Amino acid sequence: MAVLDYGAGQATNLLELMLTVLGCGLLAGRLARVLRLPDVVLYLLLGLAVGPFGFGLVHLAGASLVSQLVLMFGSAYILFDGGRSLNLNVLRTSWRTVLLLATVGVAVSAAITGLAAARFLAIPLFPALLLGAVLAPTDPAVLIPLFRQVRVGERLAQTVVAESALNDATGASLTFVLLGLAGGAGATVVAAGLKDFLWLAGGGIVTGVLLGALAAVLVARHWLGWLEEFFPLMSVITVLAAYLAAQAVGASGYMAAFAAGVTVGNTAGPLLPTRAIHRLRLHHFADTLALILRMLIFVFLGAQVDLASLGGRLGALVAVTAVLVLVARPASVVACVLPARRERWTGREVAFLSWVRETGVMPAALAGLLNALHVPYAGEISGAVFISILATFVLQAGSTGWVAAKLGLLADKH
DSSP states (O other): OEEEEEEEEOOOHHHHHHHHHHHHHHHHHHHHHHHOHHHHHHHHHHHHSSSTTOOOOOOOOOOHHHHHHHHHHHHHHHHHHHHOOOHHHHHHTTHHHHHHHIIIHHHHHHHHHHHHHHHHHHOOOHHHHHHHHSSSOOOOOHHHHHHHOOOOOOHHHHHHHHHHHHHHHHHHHHHHHHTTTTOOOOOHHHHHHHEEEEHHHHHHHHHHHHHHHHHHHHHHSSOOOOTTTGHHHHHHHHHHHHHHHHTTTOOHHHHHHHHHHHHHHHHHHBBBOOOHHHHHHHHHHHHHHHHHHHHHHHHHHHHOOHHHHHHHTHHHHHHHHHIIIIIIHHHHHHHHHHGGGGGGGOOHHHHHHOOOOOOOHHHHHHHHHHHHOOOOTTHHHHHHHHHHHHHIIIIIGGGHHHHHTTTTTGGGGG
C-alpha cells in the first residue's frame, strides 16, 4: 500500500489527503451518531488509524504548510463561529462570571495542571506550565451542538458557551506569551509577560471589534450594505482580516477572530437590519465549514500522535488528565464564582459548570502548532491533549444530559 507524503507540496497528494480525511471522516461522523459519541473522538481514532502508527496512509509533518494552514485558520474560524452564536443580552446577568472564568479561571487551571504535569511527567516547570496553558481552554465547538440536545436554562447554557469561546482565545494568548518567555526568568520577565498578555488580548479585541463592525455594516440592509448577499464569504474574509491584522500589530489573531464573531453576531440583524435569508445562509455555511475544519484538526492531531512515547507515559498522562478534570477545572470554577456572588449561582449550577468542561479544538490546534515549532516536550503536550480529549468527551460530554437531569437543571423540569 502506497504511503502518501502530504508535505511534499504535490497537488495530487493534497487532493488525495482531502479525499482520505473527509471521506473517512464522513463515515466516522455517522458512526459517532450511531454510537452516541462526540464526533471528535472518532476523528482522533481515525487519525491514529490512517497515521504512521496505523495503516500508514498519511505521513503529515506538523511543520507542513497544509497542517499549519488547517490549524491556524481552522481554530480562528471556529472561534469566530463560537463568538457569533453568543447573545450579549443574555450574558448581561452573568458577565462577571464569564470574564473571571475566561481569565482567572484559565490561569488557575493552567497552574494546577502544570504543577501536576511537572510532578507526574517529571519534566521542567516551564514546559509543564506550557502544557497546563494548552489544556486550559474548553471547547465551544462541542458545547454549542450539545446544548441543542441537552436543554438547560438559557443563562446557564450561554454562560458555559461564552466562557468556553472566550477562554479559547485567552488560552491561545497565554500559550504564546509563555513561549515568548521561554528563555527568561525573574520578576522583570513576568511583568513583561503580563504586559504582553494584555496587549495580545486587548489589541486582539479592538482589532476584532473594528473589523467585525465593518463587516456587519457591509452586509446590512441599507445603502452601504452592498455585500449583503455575500454574507458567508464575508465571514471568511473577516476571520482572515482580523487574524492577520491582529498578528501584524503583535496582538492575538485568535482573540481578534472571536471578537469579530461576537460583533457580527450581535450587530448584523439585531442592530443593523439584515435579511433573514442571508443570515440563514451564513448559519448553514458556518456549520458546514466548522465541521470540515474540526474534522481536519482532530484527524491531523491523531495522525501526529507518537504512540511509542505515549505508551511509556500513559499512566502519567492519565494522572495529569485526572487532576485537570477532577481538581484544576472545578477549582477554577469555584475561584471565579465566589467573587461573582451578585450573579446568584446555585450550588447545582456551580457543579454543572465544573463538570461540563471538555478539552477540544483549541488545545488540539495549539498542540499541533507546538509540534510544528519543535518546542521541547511537544510530544508530551500532544499526548496529554490526546488523552484529555478522549477522557473528557467520553466521560463528560457523554454524561452531560444525565448530570443535568440529576441536578434538576433540564429546562423541561422547571
